[in-house]
Amino acid sequence: ETGVTQTPRHLVMGMTNKKSLKCEQHLGHNAMYWYKQSAKKPLELMFVYSLEERVENNSVPSRFSPECPNSSHLFLHLHTLQPEDSALYLCASSQAGLGSGANVLTFGAGSRLTVL
Amino acid sequence: GQNIDQPTEMTATEGAIVQINCTYQTSGFNGLFWYQQHAGEAPTFLSYNVLDGLEEKGRFSSFLSRSKGYSYLLLKELQMKDSASYLCAVVIYNQGGKLIFGQGTELSVKP
Numbered sequence: 001e002t003g004v005t006q007t008p009r010h011l012v013m014g015m016t017n018k019k020s021l022k023c024e025q026h027l028g029h030n031a032m033y034w035y036k037q038s039a040k041k042p043l044e045l046m047f048v049y050s051l052e053e054r055v056e057n058n059s060v061p062s063r064f065s066p067e068c069p070n071s072s073h074l075f076l077h078l079h080t081l082q083p084e085d086s087a088l089y090l091c092a093s094s095q096a097g098l099g100s101g102a103n104v105l106t107f108g109a110g111s112r113l114t115v116l
Numbered sequence: 117g118q119n120i121d122q123p124t125e126m127t128a129t130e131g132a133i134v135q136i137n138c139t140y141q142t143s144g145f146n147g148l149f150w151y152q153q154h155a156g157e158a159p160t161f162l163s164y165n166v167l168d169g170l171e172e173k174g175r176f177s178s179f180l181s182r183s184k185g186y187s188y189l190l191l192k193e194l195q196m197k198d199s200a201s202y203l204c205a206v207v208i209y210n211q212g213g214k215l216i217f218g219q220g221t222e223l224s225v226k227p
Contacts, residue, residue, distance in 0.1 A: 004158070042120070043159075043203070043217040056214070090158070104149075105215065107158035 003027065006091050006108035014116050015081060021111045023074040023091030030096060032074040033105065034066060037088040049074060050096075081115045088112050118142045120218035122204050127224045128194055136189045136221045138204035146209035150178050150189045153201045153220070162189070162202075191223075199225045 004025045013019050025032060034046040048056035049068040063085075065077040074091055088110040094103035119141045128134040138148070147166035151159040165171055165180035165187060177190040191198055204218040 040124070040219060042219045043205075045214065104161050104164065105151075105159075107151075107160070109156070109158045 004091055004093055004106050004108035006089075006111050008111060009109065010112045010114075012114045012116065013078065013081065015083070017081075018077070018079045020078065021076040021089055021091075021113075023076075023108055025072055025074075025091075025093040025106070027093055027095075027106060029093035029106070030071060031094045031103070032068060032071075033092040033094070034074065034076050035090040035092060035107075037090055037110065039087075043090065047076075078113070081113075083115050086113055086115045118206075118208065118216045120204055120206055120216060122202075122218040122221045124219065125222045125224070127226060128191075130194055130196060130225055130227050132194050133190065133192050134194060134223065136191070136202050136204075136223065138187045138189075138218055140185050140187075140204075140206050140218075142185075142206050142208055142216060144209040145182065146207040148178075148180055148187050148207070149203075149205040149215065150187075151203040151205065153203060155200070159203055194225050196225050196227070199223060 007022045031050045033048050036044045036046055045058050046060045047066040052068050063080050067075040090110045091108040092105040094105050096103055121139045149164050150162040152162050153159040163178035165178050168182055170179045175192045180187045201220040201222050203220045205215045208214045
């Protein structure tokens with residue numbers, strides 16, 4: 001596999017469920033990101049990991065919990081979500097992390113989350 | 117605050133030329149990206165401008181004027197496959213290279 005792979009592609013969950021989104025990059029990049037994409041809204045940066053260390057937490061509610069066990073894998077753990085959290089969650093990676101100037105992001109295709 | 121504006125939707129005809137504008141007011145600037153996103157797919161990198169002027173890459177060109185806070189993406193010889201959302205994103209230098217995205221422009225190419 002090449003690029004950035006996200007699973008699952010679609011997820012429906014109730015407000016009391018616990019689920020996780022997974023992202024894997026096969027590019028040898030050092031930084032990984034979670035973005036939220038809601039309809040008709042700009043992409044919102046949620047979290048950034050650089051060399052497995054979280055370097056950005058963009059005032060995201062604690063019901064979203066990221067995990068980066070190594071430089072190739074990134075998870076987003078979901079717990080007690082609200083219907084307004086329904087969105088497309090995009091993972092991305094870049095060669096260098098924040099503070100390294102402009103980085104070209106390589107995105108995954110996203111996980112479409114619906115919270116009932 | 118940070119503000120990036122793009123038209124929400126545009127329609128153009130196959131074979132024509134279309135220009136998608138992006139204006140920004142940001143605190144700090146270290147370049148501007150354009151990404152293309154087809155429905156249900158990942159955004160993909162199109163161009164990056166940090167200096168004023170025009171960058172040409174095949175049918176696609178991107179222009180930047182830092183003094184005016186303005187960029188555009190020019191698509192020539194439009195094809196049906198160019199129907200997609202086009203995302204403008206500014207690199208905020210004083211925020212460690214963070215990307216701030218516009219809401220995207222949905223382009224529909226009609227025969």
